[in-house]
Structures are given as structure tokens and as C-alpha cells.
Amino acid sequence: MKSNKPKASYWIISAIALLWNAMGVNAYIQQAYQTESFKAMYTEEQLQLIAEAPIWSTAAFALAVFGGFFGAVALIMRKKWAHYLFIFSMIAVLVQMYYNFIIIDSLAVYGPGATIMPIMIIVFGLILIWYSKYAMKKNWII
Template identity: 45%
Template sequence: MTEITKNRPPSWFWTVSIVALIWNIMGVMAYLVQAFMTDETLMDLPEAEQALYTNVPAWATAAFAIAVWFGALGCLLLILRKKIAKMVLLISLIGIIVQMIYNVFMSKSMEVYGPGGAIMPIMVMVIGIFLIWFSQKSITKGWIS
């Protein structure tokens, strides 16, 4: 049995990797919508949400960009079975942490969205941590190299 056949990932590896890529592409789309929001679109939002979008510091926007672009790249690298996926996903997780520190603790998003506004940040953080674990497991099992 060749090494390529022996270390072939199970079918669920592909499912997880593709779903994770789709999740991160949705994050990229959310970032692009926020980054390129027109004044007209912004004015259509409730006043409290307008304040959230107009007062985002550049470092928080940069963290958002790093989180989603590196997340999408990391998942693509998983699909391509490249070990560097773990490092790229770790950079994405750092972006997530910085972005969530701003969103949860420094902005008034909880006042605007209420307790339900915590669901998405928690989900994003859990998925980011899961992808680091998943990439490490894939390296350990020899599925990516």
C-alpha cells in the first residue's frame, strides 16, 4: 500500500473542509458588504446600527479582514491537503479574537442587538477554535502534509 493511499483522509474530512470553506466565504461576503457599504445603505439602517458601523476603528476592520480572508485561505489549504493550513487558520483565529474583543467589549453592539447579539461571536470563536483542532488532527493523522 502506498503512503498516499494509507494516509487518505476519510470522506467526512472533505465534508468538514468544504462546509468550513463555505462558512468562511460567507464571512468574506459579510466583510465585503460592511467594507463597501454605501451611504444610502447605511442610512437605511436604524440609527443605533448606523452608529455601530460608522464608529468601527481601522484596527477592528483589519482584524475582521484578517479573520475572514485567512479563514477562507486556511480552509482552501485544508482541501488542498497542505499542512500550512493550521498556521493560516491560527492567524485567522487571532483576527477573530481581536475582532470579538472590539465587538463584544468595546462597541455598543450588545446594547443594540441585546443578548442575542452574543450568539454569532460565540459561534465564530467556537468554529475558529474547532478549525485549529481539526487541522492539527489532520496533520497528526497524516491526512495533510
């Protein structure tokens, strides 16, 4: 199977995917190390809720962001395993969202505006799963 040269849009989408997922990695690292800029974004009640999260939820967060980041790297490297990393990342996102929205009532603590970012994360993740599959069909990634 011969690989085809991707269009310029492929590289733009891959770069955006890398930047988006790098922001996720940054968010995870800030939370893991409890940086001052991280703490400044939340109330004491919200920080307490974050601190009380079970290890499996925190692990899901880490797997989601690092899976997405390495999926974006694989996309840039034109590797088809990007698709599988994006699927893996989405599963981890859904596990984390299950904790945040089903097990705890994060809406009560963070407010209705807190649904915007999770929706964006899910939509962007689904787009990357679809796009990586599309790139496989076009033989842009092998």
C-alpha cells in the same frame, strides 16, 4: 513522512469550512461596500456604530475572514499551513471581538441575540484549529 488518504468526512468538513468562511468573506465585503442588503439588516444607530469602528477593528475583521477562507482552501489542498492560517484567523477574531464586546458595548446596541453569531464564530474557529491539527497528526495534510 507518507501522507495518508483522508476519509470522506475530511472532504465534507473541508467543504463546510470553505462555505462557512466564504460567508464570512461575503459579510466583510457587504460591510466594506455598504451594500443595500447590508444596510437593510441594521438600524441607523447600528450602522453609525459600524461606521465609527476604528481601522484596526475593521482590519481584524478582514484578516479573520480572509485568514479563515485561505485556511479552508489550504485544508482542501491538503496543506498543513491550513492549521496556522486558522490560528491566525482566530487571533484576528479575538481582536475584533475585544473591540465589539469590551471597548464598545455592542450588546446594548444589538441586543443579547447578538452574542449568538460571535459564539458560533469562535466555536467553529476552535474546531477548525483542532481539526487541522488532527489532520496533520493523521498525515492527511502535509
